[in-house]
Amino acid sequence: MLTFLLRRALTVFLPTLLGISILIFGLMHAIPGNFVDILIGVGVDITPEQIKAIEASYGLDKPVPVQYLYWLGNVLRGNLGRSLRTGDPVAQEILRRLPITAELTAFALLIALAVAIPLGIIAALRRNATVDVAARVGSLVGVSIPNFLMGTLLILFFSLYLKGLFPTTGFVPLREGLVANLRSLFLPALSLGLAMTASVMRMMRSSLLEELGREYVTVARAKGLAE
Incomplete structure (x- = not known):
């Protein structure tokens, strides 16, 4: 290997x-x-x-x-x-910002998994139902929209309609408070997480549908095992 x-x-x-x-x-x-x-x-x-x-x-x-x-x-x-x-070395600049990037990536991944896994399971169990169609359309839209456009739309929405809920600029280090840190990261993490949500949800749905179509599942249903 x-x-x-x-x-x-x-x-x-x-x-x-x-x-x-x-x-x-x-x-x-x-x-x-x-x-x-x-x-x-x-x-x-x-x-x-x-x-x-x-x-x-x-x-x-x-x-x-x-x-x-x-x-x-x-x-x-x-x-x-x-x-x-x-004027500083680029490698030094990257290392300086690496912890923030790692924190942002972890937060975005957490959002994606928290939304995509339940949604993928529900869509697979309710195949071709309204929730499944809505989830597939939403995932297609999520995959199609670039991250920078999604970020711009989130900034506009939270700046115009939900002022003060989440900051649209700036970053608060973790040492200055967990809540303030997460609030400052939420919008960029959501922008990245929504794109990942669409991909993970589609993979989750297709994988679960494949398993539900296997012979052992059919036998279990024939024996009266509930979903």
């Missing part, structure tokens, strides 16, 4: 990642814009010599293939560069 996984990683996963990185790197160089303008801001007076010095410091004076190989080598060593906003 381990050999199979390693073989799949070497023949599928790594080449796919490499291809995606080449594609994105090429697209970033193809889109209009100048890195120096982004770095220092548009409209700032700067001499051509200074521009060349900045480009040389970031390796942008090299050919694009050389730039890619330089970037790939840094990534493999764990050097993801520096943030344009703060």
Whole structure:
């Protein structure tokens, strides 16, 4: 099994990642814009010599293939560069925000499981009933709506109609109180959780219907065992 996984990683996963990185790197160089303008801001007076010095410091004076190989080598060593906003290493920025991301992901997963599992069971037990049709339509809508659009709709709804119930901006650390922390995470977790709910509910329903159609269930029903 381990050999199979390693073989799949070497023949599928790594080449796919490499291809995606080449594609994105090429697209970033193809889109209009100048890195120096982004770095220092548009409209700032700067001499051509200074521009060349900045480009040389970031390796942008090299050919694009050389730039890619330089970037790939840094990534493999764990050097993801520096943030344009703060100037700190990107890896350090990611590690700094990782606990919040993990907390948000766990909260979103909890919401998804709490809603999807009961709903999937009910939809399977009431197959083709109103609740099943509504659940399937809702799951289709949930899968179709992007997370950023769902988040925007939730912000608008809670800003206009349920003011003060949940904050639409900001984050409260856990050390400042559990309730305040969960309130600040609720809307983004709900936005992520609704998309996961749709997928988990569909899988739960299909899996349960498959089990309910097996022979041992038919025999149990024939013997008078209640649902």
